[in-house]
Every structure is written in C-alpha cells, then in structure tokens.
Amino acid sequence: xxxxxxxxxxxxxxxxxxxxxxxxxxxxxxxxxxxxxxxxxxxxxxxxxxxxxxxxxxxxxxxxxxxxxxxxxxxxxxxxxxxxxxxxxxxxxxxxxxxxxxxxxxxxxxxxxxxxxxxxxxxxxxxxxxxxxxxxxxxxxxxxxxxxxxxxxxxxxxxxxxxxxxxxxxxxxxxxxxxxxxxxxxxxxxxxxxxxxxxxxxxxxxxxxxxxxxxxxxxxxxxxxxxxxxxxxxxxxxxxxxxxxxxxxxxxxxxxxxxxxxxxxxxxxxxxxxxxxxxxxxxxxxxxxxxxxxxxxxxxxxxxxxxxxxxxxxxxxxxxxxxxxxxxxxxxxxxxxxxxxx
Ligand code: SF4
Numbered sequence: 125x126x127x128x129x130x131x132x133x134x135x136x137x138x139x140x141x142x143x144x145x146x147x148x149x150x151x152x153x154x155x156x157x158x159x160x161x162x163x164x165x166x167x168x169x170x171x172x173x174x175x176x177x178x179x180x181x182x183x184x185x186x187x188x189x190x191x192x193x194x195x196x197x198x199x200x201x202x203x204x205x206x207x208x209x210x211x212x213x214x215x216x217x218x219x220x221x222x223x224x225x226x227x228x229x230x231x232x233x234x235x236x237x238x239x240x241x242x243x244x245x246x247x248x249x250x251x252x253x254x255x256x257x258x259x260x261x262x263x264x265x266x267x268x269x270x271x272x273x274x275x276x277x278x279x280x281x282x283x284x285x286x287x288x289x290x291x292x293x294x295x296x297x298x299x300x301x302x303x304x305x306x307x308x309x310x311x312x313x314x315x316x317x318x319x320x321x322x323x324x325x326x327x328x329x330x331x332x333x334x335x336x337x338x339x340x341x342x343x344x345x346x347x348x349x350x351x352x353x354x355x356x357x358x359x360x361x362x363x364x365x366x367x368x369x370x371x372x373x374x375x376x377x378x379x380x381x382x383x384x385x386x387x388x389x390x391x392x393x394x395x396x397x398x399x400x401x402x403x404x405x406x407x408x409x410x411x412x413x414x415x416x417x418x419x420x421x422x423x424x425x426x427x428x429x430x431x432x433x434x435x436x437x438x439x440x441x442x443x444x445x446x447x448x449x450x451x452x453x454x455x456x457x458x459x460x461x462x463x464x465x466x
Contacts, residue, residue, distance in 0.1 A: 133455045141448045143406050143454040145365065146367065146416045150224075158254050159214070160224045161207035162193040163247070166239060167234035170264065172230075176302040181263065181289070182381040183327070183373060185426065192421060193228045200225070200246040200346070208252070212452055222254035224283075233260040233269045233284075241272055248276050255281040259325075262286050262311035263303040274318035283321040285369065285416075287309055290330055291359035292352060298333035300380075311365035316364055324360035328353055328401050329373030331390035345390040350404055357405045367414035370405060372398055372439075374422040375429045380429050392430040395439065399446040407446065407457035415454070418443055 134140030138148035150158035169176040171184075187193070190348070194207040204225055208215075215221050225247035233240060248256040256276060265284070276282050290296050291305045312322045331345040339346040360368050375385045375392060384390065393401070402418050419439045427434055447453070 133438060135447075137454070142444070142452060143409075143415045144347075144411070144413060145416075146414050149414050153252055154222055156220050156222055157206075157218045158222045158224060159211055160226045160257065161204055161211075162208065162226050162228040163203050164193045164229050165227040165235060165258075167227075167235035168230050169231040169234060169301040170230040170261070171300065176263070177300055179300055179380060181299050181301055182384070183376070183379055185328075185376045185423075186378050187229055192423070200243050201250055204247065204250050206254070221252070223250070223252050224255045224257050224404035225250065225253055226257040226259070228259050228458065231257045231260045231264045233273075234264045237272065238270055240269065244272070244276055248280050248282070253280065257283040257285060259285040259287065260309035261303060262288075262309045265311050265314065270314055270318050270320075273315075273320050277319045281321060283323060283367075284311075284315050285323040285325060286365075287325045288356065288360060289325060289327045289371075290348065290352075291356045292348070294335070295330055295332055295348060295352075299330060305359070309358070312365050321367070322363075323369055323414075324363065324364045324365040325369045325371060326353075326356045326360060327371045327373050328398060328405075329393045331384070339391070341391070343388065343390050345384075347393065348391065350401060353401055354404060354408055357408065359412050361413055365413075367416050368405075368409065369417040370402055370415070371417065371420040372430070372433055374420060374427060374433065376422060377426040377428055385429060394430070395442055396434045398430075398439075399443045402443050403446050403450055403452050404457075406454050407450075407452045409454050410458065411455040413454070 135142030137144050138152060140147060146299050169180065172180045185377060194203045204223065208223060247253060273282050273284065286308060288308045289299065289301060293305050296305060315322050332347050332348055334345060335345055357368065373392060375381050419436060420432065421436065424434045433439055
C-alpha cells in the first residue's frame with residue numbers, strides 16, 4: 125500500500141458506506157432505487173395561523189420549509205407524476221424505480237381530516253408508491269390522525285417526520301418553535317404503537333437566546349455547542365425514532381432569522397465546523413438508526429448564509445472525507461463508551 129491510500133477499513137454499511145443511509149436501506153428492501161417525491165401538503169401550520177403563534181419558526185421559509193415541494197395544482201396523482209417526470213435524468217438506467225410521496229411543507233397533519241384522508245390515500249394508492257411519508261409537528265397528531273395513518277400503514281409503510289430541531293426548550297422558544305420538547309418522545313411512542321415509522325429532524329448551527337451569552341468571536345448570540353447538538357441527537361434516538369435527519373441551519377431571505385443575521389447578531393457555521401459536528405453526531409448514533417439526511421437543500425435564490433452549502437455535492441464529499449480521515453463509522457464512539465461503562 126502506498127502512502128496515499130487509506131488503510132482504514134471502509135464502513136460496514138451497503139457499498140462501504142460509513143453510515144446507514146436511507147437510500148441504501150430502501151434499495152435493499154425493494155430491490156430497486158426508491159426516490160422521495162416532495163409534495164405540497166395543502167396544510168398550514170399552528171405556528172402560523174395563530175393557534176400557537178403567527179410568525180412561524182424564525183428559520184422557516186415562506187414556503188413552510190417545502191421550497192422544492194411539487195405544488196402545481198391538480199390531483200395528488202398528477203403532482204406525483206409531475207415530480208417523477210422531473211427526475212427523468214436521475215432515472216436513466218433504472219428501469220423500475222419506485223417512489224415515496226412525501227408531504228413536506230408546513231404541518232401535513234394539520235389539514236382538515238377529510239383533506240388528509242383524501243390526499244394521503246390517493247398518494248399511497250399510486251401504483252409506483254412504495255411507501256408514504258408525511259412531515260409534521262408532534263402537537264399535530266390527535267388520535268383521529270393517528271388512526272388514519274395507522275389504517276394507511278396497513279396498506280404500505282408510512283413514515284411520519286417530526287420537526288424537533290433542538291431538544292433545548294429555551295433555544296426552541298427563542299426560535300419560536302411553539303411546542304415543548306417533551307411532546308416529541310410522546311408522539312414517537314404513539315406513532316410506533318400504531319405501526320408507523322418515525323424520523324426526527326434536527327438543525328445544526330442554531331443561535332442561542334441572549335441569556336446563553338455571546339460567542340467567543342464577538343457575536344452577541346452564541347451558536348449551540350457540540351454537546352448541546354449531541355444532546356438533541358441523543359434525545360431523538362432515545363425516543364425510539366427509527367431515523368434522523370440532520371439539517372444545516374440555513375439563513376433564508378424572507379425569514380426573521382435573516383433580519384437577525386443581517387444585524388450581525390450571530391454567525392453561521394463554516395463547512396469545516398459543520399462536517400466535524402456531523403461526524404460527531406454519526407459516531408454517537410445507534411448502529412441501526414437510519415440516516416435520512418446529513419445536510420439540507422435550500423433554494424439558492426434565497427440562501428443568504430452559509431453560501432458554501434449551495435454546493436451540496438461538495439458538502440457531502442467533504443463530510444465523507446472527514447469521516448474517512450477520522451476513521452469514523454456510525455456508532456463507533458457510542459460502542460467505545462458502552463465498552464468503557466461495562
Ligand atoms: S418549521 Fe414547520 S412548524 Fe415551524 S413555522 Fe415552518 S412549517 Fe411551521
């Protein structure tokens with residue numbers, strides 16, 4: 125082996141991946157590529173319509189964090205077909221792809237029950253739909269919604285994605301999230317008992333409220349620390365959630381966070397800092413947790429900061445190289461800690 129080759133073994137997951145990627149999990153399950161199709165839910169959110177707030181979360185875009193959701197009107201089936209057609213380049217060489225209709229924007233389970241029933245049932249009944257996925261908040265899951273989703277889960281697998289972002293209630297309140305963190309594990313338990321898969325979303329790089337003090341580099345608001353970020357990841361996995369989505373904090377034009385950023389109240393992470401934090405999270409995850417995302421997508425036209433995140437491929441490559449450099453695989457640090465405790 126020459127000096128340029130990496131002597132560390134590749135990761136234990138499919139294709140030598142160092143973490144348990146959702147795309148690989150789905151491919152192994154269905155024997156073909158499975159693509160998620162982001163659809164508009166037709167719902168609003170209790171954090172916008174006055175039920176628990178009006179301004180929304182400080183980081184949330186006017187599109188309700190569904191900037192790429194297919195929302196061209198018509199039926200759900202037409203929306204699925206349009207979203208699938210947009211993937212035609214990616215689908216070349218994949219003769220029989222399947223899809224997961226994903227109701228992404230706002231709080232998909234906040235629409236009237238009859239609307240949810242109609243839209244979710246049409247989506248899951250699409251002949252190319254392998255599963256159904258729905259994004260929402262833990263406080264938008266009344267019993268009748270759980271019952272609806274449980275019924276659908278008897279047809280095909282259903283996943284509910286819950287936007288936690290942070291388990292720190294002070295930071296969450298500062299971000300105007302509008303519900304207490306203890307609702308998250310309660311929602312996961314209810315969903316799992318109903319046979320529904322769960323994913324928790326977290327954001328890396330959130331600014332803290334003023335009482336947490338200023339940043340060492342002089343910004344009035346400090347960013348959440350490594351330990352605080354790991355605490356959120358642990359909170360998600362300890363809840364029993366099947367999967368995790370790790371998002372970078374994007375500052376988007378048109379959000380209250382953008383105004384704070386322009387006033388110089390906080391800074392966003394560098395690529396090096398973000399990659400390091402993602403590696404820290406991954407090495408502390410349980411081995412079986414499915415990792416749905418290690419960065420995020422933001423529309424370039426409204427992405428204020430960090431601009432480096434616009435090049436998603438570069439970000440993913442950078443994170444993967446950092447994992448290689450550190451010799452990190454999912455759960456490696458967690459296993460070490462457990463061995464020490466035994
Ligand atoms: S992030 Fe979700 S909960 Fe927060 S305002 Fe946007 S849609 Fe509502």
